[in-house]
Amino acid sequence: MLLLVGLGNPGKRYAETRHNVGFMIIDAVARSFFFPEFCSKHDALVSIGNIGTHRVMLMKPLLYMNRSGTSVLSCTSMHKIAPEHITVFHDDVELQPGTIRVKLGGGSGGHNGLRSIDSAIGKAYWRVRFGVGRAELCNLSDYVLSDFENIAQVTDLVNSVAANLQMLLDGNAAGFVSKVTSV
Structure with missing residues (x-):
């Protein structure tokens, strides 16, 4: 089983804040692939379904961002999911809005959700970084907790992530990024 985690x-x-783009992506995936209704488990909302030939669990941790690792650890321990079968979708202030990057492993980049997951399960999981940019004249916390200015544009990109996700799960990260960012 694969575990897809949206941070928020x-x-x-x-x-509709920048910090919740992970939740937005997981919701779009659930709609696109007709996953059943989410239920509460592992201090998270989870749903299990299929994307192509892949059995997938979707997760939206219900703990605040800096405790997301608790939910991920609970789930991976119970279902015996290895870190390399986990993909975490999250906002990234170091990337320009509309930019998507995929990476296996790495640091937290100051992201408290990733820091929590790193502490819980290590760093050997996949990350899909969703660029939200950075406001130069505003406190970073205030910025990521504020709403997107152009939610329609963000929604289009989120839906493109969902529509092209099978390509990523099949191992074609470069093709996935290319398709998503061509929207």
């Missing part, structure tokens, strides 16, 4: 903060207040 629970609650309506954060629904």
Whole structure:
């Protein structure tokens, strides 16, 4: 089984913020591939379904960002999911808006959700970095917890991530990035 984790903060207040783009992606994947309704398990919302030939669990941790690793560890321990079968979708302020990067392993880049997951399971998992840019005149925390200015454009990119996800799961990360960013 593969585990796809979207990072975000629970609650309506954060629904369309930059820091919740991981949740947005997981919701788009669930819609695109007709996953069943999410249920509460592992301090997260989870749903299990198929993407092509892959059995997949979708996860949105219900703990705040800096405790996401607790949910991921609980799930991976119970279901015996190896780190290389985990993909985490998250915002990245170091990338320009609309930029997508895929990487196996690496550091947290100051992202508290990744730092929490790194502490819980190590660093050998896949990351899909979704560029949200950085506001130069504003506190970083305030910026990532603020809503996107152009939610329609973000929604198009999020839907493109979902629509092309099977390519990534089949091992074609470069093709996935190329297709997603051609939107």
